[in-house]
Amino acid sequence: MGGGNAQKSKMAREKNLEKQRAAAKGSQLDSNKKAMSIQCKVCMQTFICTTSEVKCKEHAEAKHPKSDLHNTTMACDIR
Numbered sequence: 291m292g293g294g295n296a297q298k299s300k301m302a303r304e305k306n307l308e309k310q311r312a313a314a315k316g317s318q319l320d321s322n323k324k325a326m327s328i329q330c331k332v333c334m335q336t337f338i339c340t341t342s343e344v345k346c347k348e349h350a351e352a353k354h355p356k357s358d359l360h361n362t363t364m365a366c367d368i369r
């Protein structure tokens with residue numbers, strides 16, 4: 291009568307898998323945060339590191355037209 295035990299360990303394994311999946315989700319969020327590596331020096335808004343230079347300039351011109359930091363407003367600050 292070992293059937294009960296096999297059933298139990300199968301369930302335990304499935305529980306572990308669920309835990310691992312949850313952990314993987316957490317680290318995905320972490321890497322998303324790390325991807326926000328461009329920061330506007332004026333308003334501190336962060337942009338995903340794949341944002342193009344053009345988009346950064348657009349932001350600077352739209353949000354801070356009076357600032358003449360256009361070239362330095364966006365610093366690619368990869369941590």
Ligand SMILES: [Zn+2]
Nearest residue numbers: 330332333353
């Ligand atoms: Zn800004």
